Amino acid sequence: MKDKTLVISGATRGIGKEIVYRFAKEGVNIAFTYNSNEELAKEIAADLETNYNIKAKYYPLNILEPDDYKNLFKQIDEDFDRVDFFISNAIISGRSVVGGFAPFMRLKPKGLNNIYTATVLAFVVGAQEAAKRMQKVGGGSIISLSSTGNIVYTPNYAGHGSSKAAVETMVKYAAAELGEMGIRVNAVSGGPIDTDALKKFPNYEEVKAEVEKRSPLGRMGVAKDLAGMCYFLCTDECSWLTGQTIIIDGGTSFK
Numbered sequence: 001m002k003d004k005t006l007v008i009s010g011a012t013r014g015i016g017k018e019i020v021y022r023f024a025k026e027g028v029n030i031a032f033t034y035n036s037n038e039e040l041a042k043e044i045a046a047d048l049e050t051n052y053n054i055k056a057k058y059y060p061l062n063i064l065e066p067d068d069y070k071n072l073f074k075q076i077d078e079d080f081d082r083v084d085f086f087i088s089n090a091i092i093s094g095r096s097v098v099g100g101f102a103p104f105m106r107l108k109p110k111g112l113n114n115i116y117t118a119t120v121l122a123f124v125v126g127a128q129e130a131a132k133r134m135q136k137v138g139g140g141s142i143i144s145l146s147s148t149g150n151i152v153y154t155p156n157y158a159g160h161g162s163s164k165a166a167v168e169t170m171v172k173y174a175a176a177e178l179g180e181m182g183i184r185v186n187a188v189s190g191g192p193i194d195t196d197a198l199k200k201f202p203n204y205e206e207v208k209a210e211v212e213k214r215s216p217l218g219r220m221g222v223a224k225d226l227a228g229m230c231y232f233l234c235t236d237e238c239s240w241l242t243g244q245t246i247i248i249d250g251g252t253s254f255k
């Protein structure tokens with residue numbers, strides 16, 4: 001894995017941040033994006049370069065403007081000589097999800113469209129740009145983060161859940177067509193993961209208690225649980241694994 005390059009969206013916090021550290025530990029160079037937290041991005045890049053002896057660069061990106069991925073990858077071309085892995089991780093929150101993160105009767109087209117754009121359209125354009133670069137190095141691995149909110153009812157989650165279902169289907173189509181270039185495409189779907197984002201849910205305590213009760217493992221997920229799977233999916237250990245959604249939910253969806 002040493003000297004390969006990971007491109008990942010939204011690595012200033014939560015799961016994305018955990019993923020870049022997981023890859024950096026193995027000597028992978030990192031190109032990651034931020035949206036509002038430039039200072040955090042700068043600190044993370046400096047920390048990665050100092051402690052892991054790799055190259056790490058950060059770039060602004062707004063996934064509500066998926067075509068911005070085209071310029072982003074042009075900048076990455078100037079800083080890195082190859083792209084091997086792409087992880088579509090960033091997710092929107094706050095004002096842009098108003099009308100999308102709500103009970104069914106309060107859903108609004110604009111909020112739902114924003115979530116679809118950020119989840120599915122951003123994945124499509126980012127993966128297309130990544131695939132063009134991967135083709136030049138003989139293949140690669142593309143991953144979309146997903147969540148079990150598309151298979152298990154989660155209050156207010158219809159917008160995200162339906163877009164995650166859509167991106168999982170998009171992953172299968174991409175996998176079917178990019179395999180001939182040696183590119184594998186998968187989704188990593190998590191149950192509720194204890195991140196700052198989840199702590200902002202109005203019913204966080206309730207979700208936590210329910211997950212601890214339902215999981216045979218008796219705890220909530222942590223960002224590391226998903227980061228490890230993302231790393232595994234980029235290794236040669238799973239060179240025949242493509243078009244799948246890997247569910248990491250502590251066993252909660254069966255119980």
Ligand SMILES: NC(=O)c1ccc[n+]([C@@H]2O[C@H](COP(=O)([O-])OP(=O)(O)OC[C@H]3O[C@@H](n4cnc5c(N)ncnc54)[C@H](OP(=O)(O)O)[C@@H]3O)[C@@H](O)[C@H]2O)c1
Pocket residue numbers: 009010011012013014015016033034035036037038061062063064088089090091092093145146147148189190191192193194195196197198
């Ligand atoms: N947390 C969970 O329980 C859970 C469970 C399963 C799956 N997931 C999935 O895992 C992924 C990461 O989730 P998370 O909980 O780690 O998220 P998070 O903590 O809210 O972090 C979101 C990241 O996305 C960036 N971002 C926010 N708005 C953006 C925009 N408009 N354009 C580009 N980037 C933007 C943020 O950058 P700034 O900090 O710079 O603003 C940040 O780096 C998501 O796809 C999510 O659906 C999460």
